[in-house]
Amino acid sequence: MSRPILPGATIGILGSGQLGRMLAQAARGMGYRVATLSPGTDTPTGQIADHEVVADYDDLDAIASFARDVDVVTFEFENVASAATDVAARHAPVRPRGEVLHVTQNRLREKRVLAAAGLPTAxxxxxxxxxxxxxxxxxxxxxxxxxxxxxxxxxxxxxxxxxxxxxxxxxxxxxxxxxxxxxFVDFEAELSVVAARGLDGELVDFGLIENRHADHILDVSIADMPVGEALEDDARQIAATVMEALDVVGVLCVELFLTRDGKLLVNELAPRPHNSGHLTIEGCPSSQFDQQLRAVCGLPLGDTLRKAPVAMANLLGDLWEGGEPDWVAALSDPAVNLHLYGKAAARPGRKMGHLTAFGTDRDDAMRRVMVARSVLKGA
Ligand SMILES: Nc1ncnc2c1ncn2[C@@H]1O[C@H](COP(=O)(O)OP(=O)(O)O)[C@@H](O)[C@H]1O
Ligand SMILES: [Mg+2]
CATH class of the missing domain: 3.30.1490.20 (ATP-grasp fold, A domain)
Structure with missing residues (x-):
């Protein structure tokens, strides 16, 4: 068993978007240093990181030197080729291992692994x-x-x-x-389970999250889908089976369909924190990013218990069409929290940030986050 990577060490993140940014925020909060590698500059992750390395993901020399300078390599961008993760693994632990990316970056390989593990898909x-x-x-x-x-x-x-x-x-x-x-699955709902697995095999998850999409992009997520204990246990068991089948160290999200006849089917896997898990930042003592940090550093995992009913709404670039959104109006409800990812150009469909809101129950949380988002557009 390798020794834990302790605060003060450097976390290397391949990729530089908002997922890396929120991981970097968690890492800095616990006293780690952060380096990020991607082709961009002034990136969402780079703005938070100690070091922003500009290189292509297929620049193996750059990947090797990046890995030499960090204590562990993880990623937020999953389309990194095996050649790159193999090179990185010669110089630093890569968590989750490259094979996990290799499987999940191809829908066919992924579905075959799911089928081999006896998990239901369309x-x-x-x-x-x-x-x-x-x-x-x-x-x-x-x-x-x-x-x-x-x-x-x-x-x-x-x-x-x-x-x-x-x-x-x-x-x-x-x-x-x-x-x-x-x-085609005529689903009742789309759900996800975000789970984390530690270096020693410890497993935690955040329970069932309901996801509503608009134009194929996640729009709103709500914690605690009230589907009953049996179905929730099934979903958590599916996530556990995936984590073990792939020997994941880190965070992975299982996207699920709930069919009209009450069955769960796995849609796809994301071997990293997931947009649907952003509500864990305020919603849980240890967020999906805290868990990723702890897992890849070989630390014990944190508490995933949800503090109160919580919902999340994405902020896409479309919101900027009429000028700067009215942040003051959205924040006039104290239950609402704002996250912006530091992206300069607000293109339509681009994920610029998100809102979360607590409520007395899930409908109230959902209502509050939707109201906050709608008032952003002004009167
Ligand atoms: N087999 C399917 N049946 C019904 N809807 C689907 C199916 N596959 C995908 N979708 C819809 O399209 C969305 C995006 O598909 P997904 O496979 O998750 O790809 P992506 O990698 O783009 O997230 C899903 O969240 C779901 O709403
Ligand atoms: Mg998807």
Missing amino acids: PFEAVDEFRGLEAAVARIGTPCILKTAGFGYDGKGQVRIDAGTELEWAWQAMAGGPAVLEG
Whole structure:
């Protein structure tokens, strides 16, 4: 068992977005130093970090020297190639290990691991070339969803196929790469479980979170989905099975569908803190970022007990269209907290920040966070 990485040591983060920023905030809070590597400058993570290294993720020399200068390497950007994580691992522990990224950055590999672990997913088939698409659609049935195997996020790289859909058009959206065809799930709700696993195998999770999307981007998350203890236990068991099957050290989010007949299906995995877990920052004694820090440093994990009903709403760049949002108005409810990620350009659809709100119950928390977001746009 390796010794814990103690405060004063340097956490190396591959990637520099808001997830790295909030990890860096947690790390600095506990007295660690932080270095980040990405192709950008003045990044959300770089603004908080001690060192901001500018390099491409495939610049193996830069990755090697970055890893030499830090005590542990973790990441917030999951599309780092195995070549890069292998190089980093020669100089510092990489947590979670590169294999976890390798599996989760490809939908097909991920679904195969899930299936091998006996976990339920929507029916799926690999489609490597256009020729195979028609037969796959016939087997899966319509409606179904065609997704690129790699590099998809926020609904990018996916198309829905219905009975009349032109298959050639659908295939074009895959940009020539391999794809996965999935049965369409007529879900009751989308849920997630954010879990953390320590170096010694200790497991914690934050329970079920309900997620509502708008235009394929997460819009609102609410803690504690009231689905009953049995289903919640199932969801937590699914997360535990994934963590152990992949031997994850760190945080991982399991995105789930709750079907109309009350079953859970795994949608996808994110091997890092997740947008749906942002409500743990105020909502829990130890947030998803605290847990990631503790896990990758080999420390005992923290308390995930939720303090009060809490909800989170994303702030997308669209909110800036009419000028600077009215922060004063949103914060006039003392139950509301504001997080901004330090991004200069507010493009439509870009995640610029989020709000959280506590409430007397989940509906009240949800209502308060929605009101706070709506008043941002002014009268
Ligand atoms: N098989 C499916 N059936 C129904 N809706 C789906 C399915 N797959 C994805 N979706 C919808 O699209 C969203 C984004 O898909 P997801 O696979 O999670 O990709 P991303 O990597 O873009 O988050 C999901 O949160 C869900 O709302
Ligand atoms: Mg998703």
